Amino acid sequence: MNIPTTLKYTKSDEWLDPKTGKMGLTDYAQDQLSDIVFAEALVDVDDDIEIGDGISEVESVKASAEVYASASGTITAVNEDLGDTPEVINSDPYGAGWLVQVEISEESDELMDAAAYEKYCENRD
Amino acid sequence: MDTSTKLSTGLQLDSAPKIVEPTVYELSAPGRVGVGFPDPDVPLADLPDSLLRAELPLPELSEADVIRHFVKLSTFNYSVDSGFYPLGSCTMKYNPKVNEDMARLPGFANVHPLQPIETTQGALVLMYQLQEWLKEISGFDALTLQPAAGAHGEFTGTLIMRAYHEDRKDTKRVKMLVPDSSHGTNPATSAMVGLKVVQIPSDERGNVDLDALRAEADDTLAGMMLTNPNTLGLFDENVEEICQIVHDAGGLMYGDGANMNAMLGITKMADLGFDVMHYNLHKTFSTPHGGGGPGSGPVGVVAKLADFLPAPIVAVVDEGHEETFYVETGDEDDHHHHEDELPPLYGLVDPSKTIGRVKAFHGHFGILVRAFTYIAMHGADGLKDVSEYAVLNANYILAKLRDTYHVPYDRICMHEFVAEGRWKDAPDVHALDIAKRLMDYGFHPPTNYFPLIVHEALMIEPTETENKNTLDSFIDAMLKIAKEAHEEPELLHEAPQNTPFGRLDEVKAAKDLILCCWLPEDYDNQ
Ligand SMILES: Cc1ncc(COP(=O)(O)O)c(C=O)c1O
Numbered sequence: 302m303n304i305p306t307t308l309k310y311t312k313s314d315e316w317l318d319p320k321t322g323k324m325g326l327t328d329y330a331q332d333q334l335s336d337i338v339f340a341e342a343l344v345d346v347d348d349d350i351e352i353g354d355g356i357s358e359v360e361s362v363k364a365s366a367e368v369y370a371s372a373s374g375t376i377t378a379v380n381e382d383l384g385d386t387p388e389v390i391n392s393d394p395y396g397a398g399w400l401v402q403v404e405i406s407e408e409s410d411e412l413m414d415a416a417a418y419e420k421y422c423e424n425r426d
Numbered sequence: 427m428d429t430s431t432k433l434s435t436g437l438q439l440d441s442a443p444k445i446v447e448p449t450v451y452e453l454s455a456p457g458r459v460g461v462g463f464p465d466p467d468v469p470l471a472d473l474p475d476s477l478l479r480a481e482l483p484l485p486e487l488s489e490a491d492v493i494r495h496f497v498k499l500s501t502f503n504y505s506v507d508s509g510f511y512p513l514g515s516c517t518m519k520y521n522p523k524v525n526e527d528m529a530r531l532p533g534f535a536n537v538h539p540l541q542p543i544e545t546t547q548g549a550l551v552l553m554y555q556l557q558e559w560l561k562e563i564s565g566f567d568a569l570t571l572q573p574a575a576g577a578h579g580e581f582t583g584t585l586i587m588r589a590y591h592e593d594r595k596d597t598k599r600v601k602m603l604v605p606d607s608s609h610g611t612n613p614a615t616s617a618m619v620g621l622k623v624v625q626i627p628s629d630e631r632g633n634v635d636l637d638a639l640r641a642e643a644d645d646t647l648a649g650m651m652l653t654n655p656n657t658l659g660l661f662d663e664n665v666e667e668i669c670q671i672v673h674d675a676g677g678l679m680y681g682d683g684a685n686m687n688a689m690l691g692i693t694k695m696a697d698l699g700f701d702v703m704h705y706n707l708h709k710t711f712s713t714p715h716g717g718g719g720p721g722s723g724p725v726g727v728v729a730k731l732a733d734f735l736p737a738p739i740v741a742v743v744d745e746g747h748e749e750t751f752y753v754e755t756g757d758e759d760d761h762h763h764h765e766d767e768l769p770p771l772y773g774l775v776d777p778s779k780t781i782g783r784v785k786a787f788h789g790h791f792g793i794l795v796r797a798f799t800y801i802a803m804h805g806a807d808g809l810k811d812v813s814e815y816a817v818l819n820a821n822y823i824l825a826k827l828r829d830t831y832h833v834p835y836d837r838i839c840m841h842e843f844v845a846e847g848r849w850k851d852a853p854d855v856h857a858l859d860i861a862k863r864l865m866d867y868g869f870h871p872p873t874n875y876f877p878l879i880v881h882e883a884l885m886i887e888p889t890e891t892e893n894k895n896t897l898d899s900f901i902d903a904m905l906k907i908a909k910e911a912h913e914e915p916e917l918l919h920e921a922p923q924n925t926p927f928g929r930l931d932e933v934k935a936a937k938d939l940i941l942c943c944w945l946p947e948d949y950d951n952q
Contacts, residue, residue, distance in 0.1 A: 333881070335856075338936035362932040363875040365610075388933075426881070 302422065303328040305395055309371070309408070310418035316395065317371045317412065322403040324356065326368060329422050331394045334361035340387040342379040342401055343367075349375050352409045357400045359390065368400060371409045378402040447498050454485035460492065502926040504870055506715075510896050512823075514842045514873035514885025515609065515657060516716075517687045517709035524803060525712060525796035534795050539787040543743075543773045550772035553740045553788060556798045557724075563809070564683065564703060565696030566726030568777075570735045572789040576684055579704025579723030580615035580651070585781045586702060586727060586734045587649050587678045588619050593734070593779060599676070603642055603650040605634050607658055607877040612651040612682060621648055628879060632658045632835035634668050643675035653682035654698070655689070657877040658835050659820065659842035659887070669699025678702065678731075686710040687889065688817055688840035691810030701728045711797035722793040737780040740788075743773030815890035816841040819897060823888055826901045830908045834880055842887035844880050855911040857882035859918035863910070866924040867903035 304327070308316045314330035317323075331337065339360035344350055350370045357368040379401050383390065390398035413421060487495075505511070511518035529535065537546050557569045573579040584602070591599045602616035605626050613623040624642055629635045634652065650672045655661045662668065669679045681695045681703030687710045689695075695703045707722035708715045715721070727735060746768040788794075804812065817840055824843045828836060831845040847857025861871030861884070873885040888897060910917045922928060 336933045336936075338933055360936075362936055364878055 302332070302419070303395070304415045304419050304422075306415040308395065309412040309414060310421075311369070311371045311409065311412060312421065313369055315368055315371050317408065319405070319408065322372070322374065322377065322405050323399045324368075324371065324401055324403065325399045326359065326366075326390055326394055327418075328394050330366075331391045331398070334359065334366060335363050335391075337361045337387045337390045339365075340383040340390060340400070342383075344376050344379065344401060346376050346379060349373075350403065352407070359387070370403070371412055372403055372405045372407060374403040374406045376401055377404050447495065447502075450485040450487060450492070450495060451483065453487060453491055453495060456486060458486045458488050458491070460487065460489040504865075509868060509870065510888075510892060510900055511870040512872050512886045512888050512900065513870060514659070514844070514887040515684060515876065516873065517684075517706070517841070517887060517889055518715060518870075519687070519709075519712055519889040520891040521712045521714060521796075522800065522803065525799045528799040529792045529795045531795075534792070537791075539791075543771070547772055549791065550740050550774075552798050553791075553794060554742070554772050556794055556801070557740060559798075559801050560705060560724055561726055563690060563694070564681075564686070564705075564726050565694030566703070567696075567729040568732035568735055568739070569724055569726040570739055570784075571722070571724045571794055572736050572783070572785040573704065573723035573725055574785050574790060575708075575721035576682070576704055576706040576723045577611040577615060578721075578784065579706075579725045580611055580680070580682065581618060582723075582725050582736060582781070582784050583680050583702040583704055583727075584615050584619045584621065584649075584651075585784075586725070586731055587680065588621070589734045589779065589781050590678065590731055591648055596676070598646050599648040601642070601644075601646045602648050603639065603672075603677075605652065605656065607632070607656050607879050608651060608653060609657060609682065609684065609876075612653075616651065626650075628658075630835075631663065631837070632656065632660045633662045633664055636664060636667065636671070639668060639671055643671050643677070645676060647672065647675045647677035649678035649680055649701075651680040651682060652700075653684055654695070654700075655685045655840035657685075657885075658844050658880070659685075659688075659839040659885075660835060660837065661688075661840055665698050673699065684709060685841060688813055688842075690813040691806055692813055696726070696728060701731060702726070707793055707797040712800045713793045713796040720790045720793060722790045722797065724789075733777045733779040734781055735777045736784045737776035737782060738774035739777065740772055741775045742770045743775065744768070744771035746770040812890045813841070816888075819888040819890060819892060820886070822894075822897055823886060823901055827886075827904055830905055831884070841889070842885060844877065844883050844885045846880060846882050847874065847884040848882040849908075849911065852911045852915060855915050855918055857884050859915075859921065860884060860904075860907055860911070862929055863907050863918045863921040864903060865922035867907070868924075869900055869903060 308318050310316055310327060314327045316325050316327050337359055341358050343355045343357055350356065351373045352370055354370045355367045356370045359366050359368060380399050382397070383400070506518050506520055533548050537549050543550060553571055557571060561567065561569050570582065573582045591597065600622050601624055602621040603624050603626050604612045604616065605628055607628050616623050626638050626642065627635045650668070652662070652668065654665055672679050678701040679699055681700035683695065683703045683705045686705060690710070702725060704723045704725045707713045707724065713719065713722060801809065820839050820841050820843055824833065824839050827845060833843060833845045835844070847860045848855065857874045861874045864871045875883055876885060877883060907918065
């Protein structure tokens with residue numbers, strides 16, 4: 302499983318890039334969901350969001366999932382490409398599969414580093 | 427069925443469908459008709475051009491063409507009449523054919539809901555008696571037959587919960603709790619009535635986590651939706667305490683009755699502490715299911731919620747002899763008897779604070795006739811047998827499979843159980859592959875990937891109507907598939923091969939929502 306060390310992680314399997322403010326779903330999450338067929342942002346550019354707000358909705362052939370914000374701030378970009386090619390969340394969850402970008406005002410204090418997240422995933426299997 | 431010999435001699439891999447049946451459009455030939463009408467004896471009038479669509483391609487076929495086409499298609503279908511259908515949470519029991527006979531009786535089949543009630547007493551008596559029976563089975567005080575499915579019952583029930591709080595001016599109650607094992611319709615219906623959904627985790631025994639529940643039980647609580655037995659097929663061991671915690675916080679308990687097949691004549695939902703619940707007649711009471719027919723989701727409530735039920739409900743509008751259910755009609759003299767000697771008159775009443783109507787007329791009346799028949803044919807003892815055999819059958823399969831398939835919450839199950847469709851030493855095999863491979867062995871697959879809290883879930887519900895031979899051949903197939911998963915996983919990945927069509931492209935089916943056989947020429951520009 303791919304868990305980049307530069308990112309921070311939530312218990313509900315989102316990642317946050319503290320440098321760029323991008324957020325997305327982890328490799329573990331995309332694997333659990335399997336083939337993703339639909340992704341839609343629940344926020345627009347310039348929206349102010351709080352930690353725990355729903356930012357995106359993702360649907361796979363198995364299930365649908367709401368993705369939550371792990372930081373508060375203002376949305377600066379939304380990944381528009383996912384509308385046509387939601388499957389890149391499967392193939393490139395930390396790259397082209399990013400969901401939204403935020404100008405961070407505050408990070409959640411429950412975020413884990415890569416090592417802690419890896420242990421967390423192992424314990425769930 | 428044992429397909430192992432057939433498959434081991436090398437069935438040809440072929441991605442093309444094995445049986446090809448053209449569409450009605452391809453079968454069409456210009457000028458072919460189903461019915462030859464006699465020449466009209468009035469002058470012909472042409473339809474105005476503005477109403478005609480010259481480009482609309484309607485197929486032209488004879489009656490025999492149409493019958494053969496659809497009969498052939500129907501043989502590609504798998505149904506509970508053709509084989510074992512252990513689709514967990516759906517209770518795909520065999521539907522007795524006497525249900526169909528009763529639903530087709532002209533007195534039931536040909537009534538219209540707008541007829542005067544004096545002329546539809548038989549239908550009203552049936553609905554009244556069904557209300558009484560369903561109240562008795564779950565211990566509720568009042569009940570509506572209107573909702574058209576389980577999810578519609580949930581919507582109705584949560585509207586009733588909201589109306590109750592609003593009526594008490596208790597308007598800060600906006601939060602609905604659902605366990606993480608719940609069916610998607612629970613949070614969906616709560617959200618539809620405008621409530622905020624909060625998910626409660628399960629503990630390691632598959633019960634609701636009581637500490638997490640207590641943490642959310644505050645004065646903003648509208649209520650909680652709980653399936654019991656839950657979607658792991660487990661009876662929540664703390665169900666009474668859960669109801670107590672929610673009640674102490676001022677909330678109401680909604681019971682999702684999808685799994686009533688485990689409890690008939692054994693436990694009543696109202697006695698456990700639930701305030702509202704829906705039945706799924708198409709599950710528990712043997713009415714057609716899914717594509718086979720409309721559903722029905724009656725909702726029962728405790729006395730304090732009775733006034734909020736949808737309108738109308740069937741009631742005795744004119745008292746008479748209490749024991750006389752079946753009204754003699756057509757006897758003019760009846761009207762001249764003293765009131766005491768008249769049979770009761772059944773009619774429709776609107777509960778005083780009703781949430782309104784949730785379905786046209788009385789819901790799916792034909793389904794009510796079938797469920798009534800099922801209950802009448804079984805009687806109280808028979809219904810208890812139904813649940814006991816349903817639970818026994820599920821535990822039999824569980825006992826035979828638990829050493830081969832990992833069962834994460836492994837204790838005595840109710841009418842179904844959830845296993846994992848994965849092995850550490852067969853990492854490429856998924857629940858979906860096992861499900862598809864079961865089709866090669868002639869079985870409908872179990873529910874998979876639900877509930878979401880079990881990885882690669884396979885949810886197996888045999889129901890009471892299956893005999894030991896059927897259960898044994900299913901178990902046998904499951905054990906063989908587990909062996910294949912380790913030794914010849916390609917058999918699973920390439921499954922199904924024994925069906926009219928091979929594996930369908932689920933991603934394409936979910937993404938390309940184009941069902942038309944032809945597209946308007948300017949489709950791309952739309
Ligand atoms: C646990 C549970 N709740 C609710 C429902 C919804 O019922 P229906 O399909 O009748 O709308 C189902 C249906 O499968 C279910 O399994």
